[in-house]
Amino acid sequence: MEAEGDGEGEGEGSCGSSALAQVKSEPKSEEEDEDEPEELVPKRGNRSSAVWLWFGFRTSDVEQKTVICKTCRRQIATSDSNTSNLFYHLKTRHEALYLESLRIRDHLPLRSNGGHGAHGAHGAHGKGPKGRRKEPSPSYDEQSRRHRDITEAICRFLVSEERVCVASADTVRRRGFRELIRTLEPRYALPEAKHFTEVQLPRMYEECRAEVAEELRAADYYALTCGGAPPYVGLTVHFVDRHWILRSRRLQTGYLPEERPADGVASLLREVLDSWDLRRDMLVCVTADHVAATAAPEEGREWNGLQCFGLHLQTAVEMSLKTSSLSQAAVSDAVGMCKQVTAAISNSLKRRCDLAKAQVDLHVPIQHLKTENPSRWGSRQQMISRFLQQEKAVKQVLLEDRRVRHLTPTRQDMQILESINLALTPLKEFTDAFSGGEYISVSYVKPVLHLFKNQILKPRRDDPPLTGSIKEGILGHLCHTYADGPGQRLLDAATLLDPRFKSAYVDPERLDGIRSRAVAEMELLMAGVRAEVPAPPADEPDPPATAAKKAKRSLSSYFKKAASPGAASQPDRASAELELDTYLRTADLDPEKDPLEWWRRHELNFPWVARLAKKYLCVPATSFPSERIFGAGGDARAPTASCAKPQRVDQLLFLSANRRKT
Known part of the structure; x- marks a missing residue:
């Protein structure tokens, strides 16, 4: 009994097991002997099957009873719209076209009339009209673009989960997740969890790390925050970029087996500074909830420290x-x-x-x-x-x-x-x-x-x-905690450089000292920039031919005074004091406005004060930015997370925090 519709069977249908004999005995069409074969017209009506791309009918065949192969011009025995013999012809005589037809068929949309078309009742993994199982569609090659895109999308999903530490290592092993992927894309073979943890995650980590490192190289100054959930301690870097936007990037999640000993936190900070090639002289401050990370340089550390305001x-x-x-x-x-x-x-x-x-x-x-x-x-x-x-x-x-x-x-x-x-x-x-x-x-x-x-x-x-x-x-x-000290001087400088506050909340008796320190820093900046400017080349005597031609002196040249060798246009200290005083006399910014936006618009007016603002305003007052990632990443002490290696936890939290920002 013949099947109705455009069945997609391969070697089945109305001819059944006699398909091979029919193809072998089929006569050649009369057009094969002509020099210019007659042009074939496509099938009229429903052509949901991809196989009709390679078959057609003669123009004279008004009722379209005789199917002709466009490649070899052979006549194919078939009845109604059954395509079994058409697929079989491609499979036995044109293998390349047969594989192409399978690829096209697998991407055809699902039809709503229950059973016909490329993904109907007789789909790629179903059964034909006579109950024989069809050949499954070939899986995507691991090096194909489609396979790589799906794998990378899954990896992005794993590192973007809210409880990334707890879920990522176990998600791809779950039966429900694997069935979901198989349903969405049957031709995609989901790799094992080991492939994601040992191949995909390290690759994504290195790519994201390179992007963050490029941003840090362009930063003038930076600050760090240190905090976390034992036994893990996170480090986050903060800086103001050239567009005057405050940026925060996760650097590392360190593993400290004990309850964050003093030497362990300090060692972690040194390790991070060295691994990221960060200059210590550009480190403004370390904000942390631990004394070891906030010790001042005079106490034996290489950096200034500020204890977390929330902790205080x-x-x-x-x-x-x-x-x-x-x-x-x-x-x-x-x-x-x-x-x-x-x-x-x-x-x-x-x-x-x-x-x-x-x-x-x-x-x-x-x-x-x-x-x-x-x-x-x-x-x-x-x-x-x-x-x-x-x-x-x-x-x-x-x-x-x-x-x-x-x-x-x-x-x-x-x-x-x-x-x-x-x-x-x-x-x-x-x-x-x-x-x-x-x-x-x-x-x-x-x-x-x-x-x-x-x-x-x-x-x-x-x-x-x-x-x-x-x-x-x-x-x-609080008053005792924020008494005079390195932390107090840093807060004074940050308040002075915020156009919303300036000297409004500074003790008048301390204002002169704060201004003096700011002017001294501006002098150092000026001296550093002047030292970086290369000296002009020495004057060389004019060649003889040119020396003979003397230019006429203008009248104004007689009144030009020669500059003294070491004299500048204005002493650095006087210039710095003038710029700072001019800034302090400007109108205060509305407290609801963004101070960084104000500095972006006035950087040209106060270039040296702006550099100090970029230095001090990047410091966070709390260590919350480093602790927040543990709330988003889940409990690092959970059973599934505790089995993960510290390096893997570091990579997961790094990607979870930074991929949304880079």
Whole structure:
């Protein structure tokens, strides 16, 4: 029985097993004996099969009953629209055309009429009309462009996952992922995970590293941030490029088996500087959450250091709670009770359901309780604030469950938590603002400290005693931390070079010293640039023929004064002071505007002050840029990540952080 439609079988169809005999016995057409064969016309109507590209009909064959091969002009026995014998003819007599027909057929779109066409019911991996399995389509060669593109796309997907450390090493081994790739592209053979980890990832890493290195070579100055999640420590570089755009690039993720010993962090910094060929004299500062990375040069290190502002603020909060007006035990008990209640409800499905029901009954916002994370800034305030919002619902859940009824907070506990929340709530916005890495933050430290002292942390008459005590403790710790020292001088310079602030938040008694240091740095820059300019060639005597011809002197040449050998147009120090004073007299920039955009427009007006601004404004105030990648990359201590080699973790986090930026 003959099959209907354009079946794609190869050697099957209406002729079945007699196809070979039919082709061998088929007579040659009359046009083969003519010098100029008759032109063939294509098949009318439905031509969904690719095989019709090589077959046609005579012009005189109005009803198109006799199929003729365009290559050898042989007549092919077939019936209706069955193409089995056509494919068989190409396979036995024109092998190259047969392979080409398979390639074209595999890329034809899927037809909607269930069963006809290149990918219908009789697709490449299906069965023909008589149940015989067809030949599978050949897989892509590993060196083909299509295979390489798919492999690279998968690799980009692996390094762009939100939990790259946890997922990347195991994704390609998962059955569901492999079935997805097989369904999307049956001809693509997915390589093993070893191919991605040992071939593709290192190749992408080297390409991305070369791009980052090229950017760093063009940077005048740079700063580093150091931080992470033990046992891994990340290093990120920050610089202002020639377009006055603040750039951040991940450099390396180091593995320190112990809890980040002092010599380990310092050794990692030296290793990174050497491996990236970064000049130490161009390193402005290292911002970190560890003392070893922020030691000053006079303390035995090769770089200036600035401790993380967020870490200082968190430490100030901890110290203020311990030295508050109330007994340390009362404050500790209230905070400990809040942690226990939060854990008791969050870790029980039944209590979470009871909390949701109580929230509906009491018309309280439906929200989960928050737990404190010691490594996350402001998490204690967020836990206490959420606990106070859900006080009624929490008490109802505790009173209904006799196993946790003893955790019901007392009135004194709630008063202590309210006082703590009242003192810490204004600080939440500042911790969030300093966490950003895409804008200038170091010049904000001095203005924020001024704001803390005069508004945010200034005790009020209506403040509870505990709230006032906490504010005083936080402010005292911050003022002591940012006393005179290398870090203080760096903050003064950054604030002075920010056109939004300038000298507004600088102690007037310190202003002259800050200006003197800025002028001295500008003098060094001028001297360095002058030393790099090659000396003009010595005057050579004119040739005899030219010396005979003397040019006539103009009248103005008699009044021209010879310059003294060592005299400059203006002394460097006077020029630097004039430029700095002119900059300080310009109108202050709106605090909502971008200072780097201002410097881009005024660089020609203040060239030497602009170079200092590019130097100091690239320093981050916190180490968050180096810690953020661990939140995006997943927990580095997870079981699947802990099995990965440190070199592999470094490559994954490097690509995850930098491929979106380069």
